[in-house]
Amino acid sequence: MKVALTGLRWTARTVVIVLLVMLGSTLLVRFAPGYLSDAREMDSRYAAAARSELSTEAASSHSIPHMILSEIRGSLRGDFGTSRQFDVPVSELIGPRLAVSGGLLLRGIGLGWLLALSAALISTAGKNPSFFWQAPATLLLAVPTAALATFCLLANSGGPVLVMALLLAARDFKFLNHALRRGWLEPHVLQARAQGLGPVRLLLGHLVPALAPQLGALASLSLVTALSALVPVEVIFNVPGLGELAWNAALNRDLPVLLAVVMLMAVAVTCSGMAVPHGADWESA
Amino acid sequence: MKIRRPILWLLVSLIVAASAVVSVPGASYAHQDREATLASASLRHPAGTDALGRDRLVRVAVAFLLSLAGAAAAAALTTAAAAGVGTLAAFGRPSMGWTMMLACDVFLALPWMFLLMMVRSALPLTTTPARSAAITFFVLAALGWPASARAVYRGATQLKSSEWMLYARATGLNGASIVRHVIPNLLPLLVPQFLISVPAFVMAEANLGALGLGVGEPLPSWGGMLFELNNSPMLMQTRWVYFPVVLLVLMLLLLEGIAAQA
Numbered sequence: 001m002k003v004a005l006t007g008l009r010w011t012a013r014t015v016v017i018v019l020l021v022m023l024g025s026t027l028l029v030r031f032a033p034g035y036l037s038d039a040r041e042m043d044s045r046y047a048a049a050a051r052s053e054l055s056t057e058a059a060s061s062h063s064i065p066h067m068i069l070s071e072i073r074g075s076l077r078g079d080f081g082t083s084r085q086f087d088v089p090v091s092e093l094i095g096p097r098l099a100v101s102g103g104l105l106l107r108g109i110g111l112g113w114l115l116a117l118s119a120a121l122i123s124t125a126g127k128n129p130s131f132f133w134q135a136p137a138t139l140l141l142a143v144p145t146a147a148l149a150t151f152c153l154l155a156n157s158g159g160p161v162l163v164m165a166l167l168l169a170a171r172d173f174k175f176l177n178h179a180l181r182r183g184w185l186e187p188h189v190l191q192a193r194a195q196g197l198g199p200v201r202l203l204l205g206h207l208v209p210a211l212a213p214q215l216g217a218l219a220s221l222s223l224v225t226a227l228s229a230l231v232p233v234e235v236i237f238n239v240p241g242l243g244e245l246a247w248n249a250a251l252n253r254d255l256p257v258l259l260a261v262v263m264l265m266a267v268a269v270t271c272s273g274m275a276v277p278h279g280a281d282w283e284s285a
Numbered sequence: 286m287k288i289r290r291p292i293l294w295l296l297v298s299l300i301v302a303a304s305a306v307v308s309v310p311g312a313s314y315a316h317q318d319r320e321a322t323l324a325s326a327s328l329r330h331p332a333g334t335d336a337l338g339r340d341r342l343v344r345v346a347v348a349f350l351l352s353l354a355g356a357a358a359a360a361a362l363t364t365a366a367a368a369g370v371g372t373l374a375a376f377g378r379p380s381m382g383w384t385m386m387l388a389c390d391v392f393l394a395l396p397w398m399f400l401l402m403m404v405r406s407a408l409p410l411t412t413t414p415a416r417s418a419a420i421t422f423f424v425l426a427a428l429g430w431p432a433s434a435r436a437v438y439r440g441a442t443q444l445k446s447s448e449w450m451l452y453a454r455a456t457g458l459n460g461a462s463i464v465r466h467v468i469p470n471l472l473p474l475l476v477p478q479f480l481i482s483v484p485a486f487v488m489a490e491a492n493l494g495a496l497g498l499g500v501g502e503p504l505p506s507w508g509g510m511l512f513e514l515n516n517s518p519m520l521m522q523t524r525w526v527y528f529p530v531v532l533l534v535l536m537l538l539l540l541e542g543i544a545a546q547a
Contacts, residue, residue: 013390020391028404142537144488144507146495147530150514228396232492236515247496250402258403266394273394 014270021266022075025259026068071259080263081256085249090260093245098264101234101241105226108164112222115165116172121203123173124180133173140170145229149236160237167229168222175218183207220272227265292542299349299536306346314339314347315503323522333525335513344505345529349536351500352487352507355422360482362426363433364475370430371437372467375445376460386438389431400428401493414504421499425486433478440474441467477544484540491533507533 074081080090123133145167152158183189189206230243242261249257318338325333332342374382404424444450444467493499494508502509510529
């Protein structure tokens with residue numbers, strides 16, 4: 001009963017957050033001073049057509065409640081409305097790109113965690129914090145995602161997955177290194193080590209279970225970091241995913257597409273936060 | 286809070302050097318030397334020129350100062366907003382606290398980059414470069430407060446249940462006086478929040494600019510200079526095109542070094 005109630009509360013919270021994200025995003029974009037402007041207005045060949053399209057848009061978006069209702073109706077129908085730029089249902093644009101971005105995120109997060117965990121395990125094996133492992137992580141954290149992606153592209157080595165993985169590995173390593181270093185010095189772990197328990201059994205039997213809530217929080221945080229890196233990585237590597245679609249929609253002021261992508265992100269982040277059992281760990285990660 | 290002196294001195298030296306470069310008579314980030322486009326380093330242009338013949342050293346110096354000043358101003362705004370929201374949520378009515386934390390949740394449910402893109406792209410096409418810079422950093426400040434506000438809220442909630450606060454309230458301290466006592470006690474929390482926000486905003490501006498959504502040309506910015514790296518013929522002609530990236534990474538390392546020690 002208690003579990004059902006907690007689940008219900010979390011679901012209600014997610015729905016409220018997604019609705020507020022939708023409402024806020026619609027109002028934010030609609031009232032932005034440049035909403036009713038188009039780059040084509042500057043080209044005499046397309047100016048007349050662009051102005052006519054914009055006046056139609058202005059008339060249709062005159063009533064804010066009507067605009068929000070039509071967005072909600074589109075979401076409930078499952079097609080998320082019609083794209084202003086491509087004139088097709090938004091779901092048709094999002095569907096194939098969701099698989100591309102999902103694959104990229106999964107591989108990036110997986111490889112990032114593998115790198116971070118391996119580096120943290122090797123680094124914590126020594127007595128003192130290892131400069132050899134700390135320095136690359138610190139340097140990677142100081143390189144903007146766009147710069148890292150551009151360098152990989154220019155050097156013709158590594159693709160979007162590697163960039164995403166390096167970015168996440170650098171962030172996660174700092175946390176894992178700190179947590180593992182503390183974990184190895186816990187009294188029960190020291191006792192187990194003194195009794196001759198092997199490092200693998202120590203890790204799987206004692207360290208990982210103790211760190212599980214923090215690892216859950218870190219996984220959730222990794223998803224947020226990866227989603228933020230999605231746009232520069234996809235745009236620079238020309239990957240036809242959600243990040244690139246959102247960037248295109250932002251440049252062309254395609255509100256329905258932008259709203260749909262933003263909503264998907266809100267659902268993903270809120271759901272990943274639900275998977276974390278302790279709120280405090282999520283905040284302190 | 287103890288900041289290692291070499292890091293601070295190096296940052297101050299960079300600020301002084303950038304200010305000196307900018308204040309040299311005749312130094313202009315927009316002036317085009319048409320006879321020296323994509324030039325390599327020389328006495329006239331110590332870090333070469335870009336594709337339009339503009340002095341790279343002056344542009345890098347302006348970008349450095351602009352980025353640092355913009356990020357610091359945005360971080361100050363964010364920290365002030367976080368202090369206000371966090372304190373009000375902790376000491377106000379429970380319904381007010383709940384509403385404010387829900388607002389934080391809504392902002393935190395969205396990755397920064399998407400929110401930034403959405404807001405920045407919805408600006409008029411005719412925005413001036415100076416205004417685009419101001420708007421970019423203002424948007425960063427407007428979207429960056431929720432994480433700090435949550436941290437302040439937790440700190441303020443702990444303060445609320447501390448013994449001296451209970452005693453102060455029992456002796457009749459009213460709302461405004463409570464805030465006057467709370468804010469100085471929150472400073473050890475607010476200063477690190479400010480210092481963490483500065484490199485985060487510098488990096489966000491660079492990423493946004495690299496996507497063509499940052500500070501408008503001809504005003505130089507880190508993002509705009511990262512955008513230059515997409516021009517392959519330019520990269521073949523001069524290696525000085527990497528100079529801004531090296532300096533940006535150095536600046537971020539210094540700022541993160543300071544934030545890590547706070």
